[in-house]
Amino acid sequence: MTAPALVVRDLSVSVGGSRVVDGVDLEVAAGETFALLGESGCGKSMTALALMRLLPPGGRVRSGSVRLDGEELLDLPEYAMRGVRGGRLGMIFQEPQTSLNPVLRVGDQIAEAARLHDPAADPRRRAVELLAAVGIPDPERRVREFPHQLSGGMKQRVMIAMALAGRPRLLIADEPTTALDVTIQAQVLDLLADLRRETGMAMMLITHDLGVVAESAGRLAIMYAGQILESAPVGAFFAAPAHPYGRMLLAALPTGERRGGHLAAIEGRVPSPDEALQGCRFAPRCPQAEARCHRQPPDWHPVGPGHRVRCHLWAQGGHGAHVDVPVAKGPGAEEGAAAPLLETQGLQVHFPIRKGLLKRVVGRVRAVDGIDLHLDAGRTLALVGESGCGKTTCGKALLQLIRPTGGRVLYRGRDLAALSGRALRPFRRELQIVFQDPFAAMNPRMLVGDIVAEGLVAQGLAKDRAERRARVAELLERVGIAPEAAARYPHEFSGGQRQRICIARALAVEPRLIVCDEPTSALDVSVQAQILNLLHDLQTGLGLAYLFITHDISVVAYLAHEVAVMYLGRIVERGRVEAVLAAPLHPYTRALLSAVPEPDPASRRQRIHLEGDMPSPADPPGGCHFHPRCPEADARCAREYPPLRTLSSGRVVACHHVPDG
Amino acid sequence: MMVVLWTDALLWLVFALGLGYGLYAARRPHLRAPWRRVVRSRTALAAAVVLAAYAVVGLLDSIHLRAGPRDQGPYAGEVVSLLDRLLTPLRVHQEKTYAAPFALHLYARETVQGPDGRPLRTWPRLRWAPEGVDEAHKAGHILRLALKGVLWGLMAWLAFWGLLAAALARVRRATFGGTARRLVRGGDPVPWPTLLGTAALVLVVAGVLAAWAPHYHVLGTDKVGEDVLYQALKSVRTGIVIGTLTTLVMLPAAILLGIAAGYFRGWVDDVIQYVYTTLSSIPGVLLIAAAVLMLQIYMSNHPGEFDSLVRRADLRLLFLCLILGITSWTTLCRLLRGETLKLRDQDYVQAAHAFGVAHFTIIARHILPNVLHIVLITLVLDFSGLVLAEAVLSYVNIGVDPTMNSWGNMINGARLELAREPMVWWSLAAAFLFMFGLVLAANLLSDVVQAAFDPRTRGARR
Ligand code: SF4
Numbered sequence A: 001m002t003a004p005a006l007v008v009r010d011l012s013v014s015v016g017g018s019r020v021v022d023g024v025d026l027e028v029a030a031g032e033t034f035a036l037l038g039e040s041g042c043g044k045s046m047t048a049l050a051l052m053r054l055l056p057p058g059g060r061v062r063s064g065s066v067r068l069d070g071e072e073l074l075d076l077p078e079y080a081m082r083g084v085r086g087g088r089l090g091m092i093f094q095e096p097q098t099s100l101n102p103v104l105r106v107g108d109q110i111a112e113a114a115r116l117h118d119p120a121a122d123p124r125r126r127a128v129e130l131l132a133a134v135g136i137p138d139p140e141r142r143v144r145e146f147p148h149q150l151s152g153g154m155k156q157r158v159m160i161a162m163a164l165a166g167r168p169r170l171l172i173a174d175e176p177t178t179a180l181d182v183t184i185q186a187q188v189l190d191l192l193a194d195l196r197r198e199t200g201m202a203m204m205l206i207t208h209d210l211g212v213v214a215e216s217a218g219r220l221a222i223m224y225a226g227q228i229l230e231s232a233p234v235g236a237f238f239a240a241p242a243h244p245y246g247r248m249l250l251a252a253l254p255t256g257e258r259r260g261g262h263l264a265a266i267e268g269r270v271p272s273p274d275e276a277l278q279g280c281r282f283a284p285r286c287p288q289a290e291a292r293c294h295r296q297p298p299d300w301h302p303v304g305p306g307h308r309v310r311c312h313l314w315a316q317g318g319h320g321a322h323v324d325v326p327v328a329k330g331p332g333a334e335e336g337a338a339a340p341l342l343e344t345q346g347l348q349v350h351f352p353i354r355k356g357l358l359k360r361v362v363g364r365v366r367a368v369d370g371i372d373l374h375l376d377a378g379r380t381l382a383l384v385g386e387s388g389c390g391k392t393t394c395g396k397a398l399l400q401l402i403r404p405t406g407g408r409v410l411y412r413g414r415d416l417a418a419l420s421g422r423a424l425r426p427f428r429r430e431l432q433i434v435f436q437d438p439f440a441a442m443n444p445r446m447l448v449g450d451i452v453a454e455g456l457v458a459q460g461l462a463k464d465r466a467e468r469r470a471r472v473a474e475l476l477e478r479v480g481i482a483p484e485a486a487a488r489y490p491h492e493f494s495g496g497q498r499q500r501i502c503i504a505r506a507l508a509v510e511p512r513l514i515v516c517d518e519p520t521s522a523l524d525v526s527v528q529a530q531i532l533n534l535l536h537d538l539q540t541g542l543g544l545a546y547l548f549i550t551h552d553i554s555v556v557a558y559l560a561h562e563v564a565v566m567y568l569g570r571i572v573e574r575g576r577v578e579a580v581l582a583a584p585l586h587p588y589t590r591a592l593l594s595a596v597p598e599p600d601p602a603s604r605r606q607r608i609h610l611e612g613d614m615p616s617p618a619d620p621p622g623g624c625h626f627h628p629r630c631p632e633a634d635a636r637c638a639r640e641y642p643p644l645r646t647l648s649s650g651r652v653v654a655c656h657h658v659p660d661g
Numbered sequence B: 001m002m003v004v005l006w007t008d009a010l011l012w013l014v015f016a017l018g019l020g021y022g023l024y025a026a027r028r029p030h031l032r033a034p035w036r037r038v039v040r041s042r043t044a045l046a047a048a049v050v051l052a053a054y055a056v057v058g059l060l061d062s063i064h065l066r067a068g069p070r071d072q073g074p075y076a077g078e079v080v081s082l083l084d085r086l087l088t089p090l091r092v093h094q095e096k097t098y099a100a101p102f103a104l105h106l107y108a109r110e111t112v113q114g115p116d117g118r119p120l121r122t123w124p125r126l127r128w129a130p131e132g133v134d135e136a137h138k139a140g141h142i143l144r145l146a147l148k149g150v151l152w153g154l155m156a157w158l159a160f161w162g163l164l165a166a167a168l169a170r171v172r173r174a175t176f177g178g179t180a181r182r183l184v185r186g187g188d189p190v191p192w193p194t195l196l197g198t199a200a201l202v203l204v205v206a207g208v209l210a211a212w213a214p215h216y217h218v219l220g221t222d223k224v225g226e227d228v229l230y231q232a233l234k235s236v237r238t239g240i241v242i243g244t245l246t247t248l249v250m251l252p253a254a255i256l257l258g259i260a261a262g263y264f265r266g267w268v269d270d271v272i273q274y275v276y277t278t279l280s281s282i283p284g285v286l287l288i289a290a291a292v293l294m295l296q297i298y299m300s301n302h303p304g305e306f307d308s309l310v311r312r313a314d315l316r317l318l319f320l321c322l323i324l325g326i327t328s329w330t331t332l333c334r335l336l337r338g339e340t341l342k343l344r345d346q347d348y349v350q351a352a353h354a355f356g357v358a359h360f361t362i363i364a365r366h367i368l369p370n371v372l373h374i375v376l377i378t379l380v381l382d383f384s385g386l387v388l389a390e391a392v393l394s395y396v397n398i399g400v401d402p403t404m405n406s407w408g409n410m411i412n413g414a415r416l417e418l419a420r421e422p423m424v425w426w427s428l429a430a431a432f433l434f435m436f437g438l439v440l441a442a443n444l445l446s447d448v449v450q451a452a453f454d455p456r457t458r459g460a461r462r
């Protein structure tokens, strides 16, 4: 191993009196990618900000040392630190949108960074070079554009170019791809890997995504409640995680093999930083906790070469540490009775684009453009696609929350799209929705009890107050929330608990079908597992059908029976989950699946690279919508849109080049 | 015998609404939290004490009685307020014409009959000047009175402190002594010492004024010899009425239309937007002038419909509130429309739609409670603006009735007084002082209220 570029020793940070980072030790070698992995609120971003000395107001470093190439950063005066920041120490953030100044040209912003840290070179030339280096096509033109003219992936590339302007020795990337789609994420991760290889810089990747770590890092450290619990080479960790938390995180990931069973959800939630903890930080949630775990903080114990862990179980060389994480097999819900519940025929949602004084319609955004779906009772259909493909609009159109502009939505043979508001009311009972963001999904001014009872009242399902209260208590219990919660306000609950309450609210009217709009994407892995388990149990218990809208393939593999892949408002492929995931036929599906980072470094597949971004649904390309990005496109693809064909295997695909077989 | 004027009833209604809101908010954590932030700010607490003093004056002035035949003087049979009763010495100590603050003699020289019968050109002694006090003894007399006043103020303050401590001790189940000590020493999250300090200041000033007022014209007299302090105090009510009733009048329309426009969109939105854009393009002063002139003509043509001058002036005041309200609801309406547009796409509103909840219920349950903070912020911000607007309108003679006491009318009168030689400055100074106190306190309070309720600034100030 080469000399470490960054050495952090015993770093402690407090913000407003609570210790958010507590005694962190790190080393990052030149040319290495080091991943800092953790769930939200574990202190990983604070660690990065402390390294940059960019702590928020009220935050300060209490102790420790941060050495970059042997130079102590914490002792530098602020003006010297400014030279280091953006120079030898680069940083890219999660949100490229907010990190670029919207009124300055991209080239000027990069040139400014270049001028500060590299006065010798001509800043304009350097800006073009840097843009070329981060793989932006036609950099001479792009330097003159404004940030809003670039897509999200492009903006992140520009941010990377700015960070590179100072020729950094260490690049800190804080969730660099979390806001991006999978295919774009793959592009950015590849770019970062290439740059690291070319420049020999060290990289610190901060993420919550085990898949990203497995694909792109060499070593990792797991952070929990301000402390590092385990640090290991990536291969060794994924082969045999040593810490119970690490093991449970891996076991909590939804995968195809785990379908029908329970995921190993970690009970409870991450402790908030102002809770005083003695003993092991993980003890309240650890299934293997012993008496001493609650008293005495564990020391570091070696596991293997470069692999250390902070857990009492390893005090005797790992004796007793290989207890299996319990994975309870639930009753299999595989083959439910198949009775058609919901069907859409040519569902269309077009939004008019109005311009000018008279608000004339100058065009249409074809958010959903002719979709046929079919969902049976008690089954799960996953609607998969990247952001902007129209999947959320489609879900809302099914519930008539957005009125379709064309096509039919048949619920048990009745066309909901043709019903007026009043006639629709009885059907509202049967179809419900759970939203992505559990924080926005509840009126902050209402008590949880009133929120859950909303549907009961609206549908006239509970005659009096007492009955209503009893129903609410029952519902809350059903989703694993104490009934006393009814008298509290939503802000007193964590994200996972709120999502449970939202599910209870949907269940109140005893629906047959629930549209789940990315219900777990705002949650941490361990909490996501709890919610998925709950959804799974509810399906087996109540025979619910789910339309599961998501971009997360692993969730699809775990939960869905059927899957439909959407691109630019249309379905491109549809079929049974196992079949589609095992052998995707449509080029887009194939690229999408190959771009998903697998939490298993051993299975590095060939990635199919997609160039560019998804076009705007206001102006879809002619012919096959996918042809500008499709690796297999030919002249015919640019001319005519391929019809949806049903293959003999039962698979439905829209592509000229898929053989019928 | 009680006489209830329109504005009296409405002002007490505002007071009752405020109390009701207080009780409602106290039981709801999401409302209590921002108010707690308000009470914990020193500025807000001090401003609130000053505002409370103004409110007491205004409310006392809003209980009107018809003076019985037993009342002496020129006021028998007139409608007077409780405040008038309390201020009887000020009210009846009428001089002939201008007198400077604390003067013993009139401001202008007059020809009077000397003791020897010959006409003498001199400054006649005031009718109500304290007996046996001449220029040489005046300073001592004033000082003695002031000391007495301070003593009264301190006594009142002690009583206030005791009552506060007793009430708090009961609520907290603590000892009286301990609570009383804590109140002056501080240590609670609520800055009680600031509250007590401001209260002491207000009470001592009130005490001193009360001690002086029966003997001197503290702020001089005006052209017809009326006490200026009395006028300024009577004007408090006018200012408060304009500041609160106007917003009360405009509130229902602004809330209803603003939310309807944002919630239903489509043609409803188009119509409402059209109305308020049109309305806000008409110069407000023009509208007000036209309406007030029309009212004036109506009143002079139908003198029989008003049984007293007070009633007539009162109706004009109410009408002014109405007109001001009509010209100023558009801002709030626009704000509410914007916020509602944002809220209606929130997931919880969508969830309510998914349950088939009726539109009206959605508005009442999900939209209205989430825009109330905007209403509140607008209310407090508008208050001081309206008080100032009254002054401006009265100055150009389209404000309140000329017979009604108001700061605007005082300033209007001062227009000529400033041109006199020697200058008469005290009317203007008094109006300025009282108005400044009210507006400053209101502005300070509203800043804090806004910071506490506005979700955008909430995180920033902590
Ligand atoms: S130290 Fe104890 S509580 Fe902590 S992870 Fe190890 S076994 Fe669990």
Ligand code: SF4
Pocket: A586, A587, A588, A624, A625, A626, A627, A630, A631, A632, A633, A634, A637, A642, A654, A655, A656, A657, A658
């Ligand atoms: S039709 Fe052509 S462009 Fe479209 S997906 Fe198939 S091969 Fe690609």
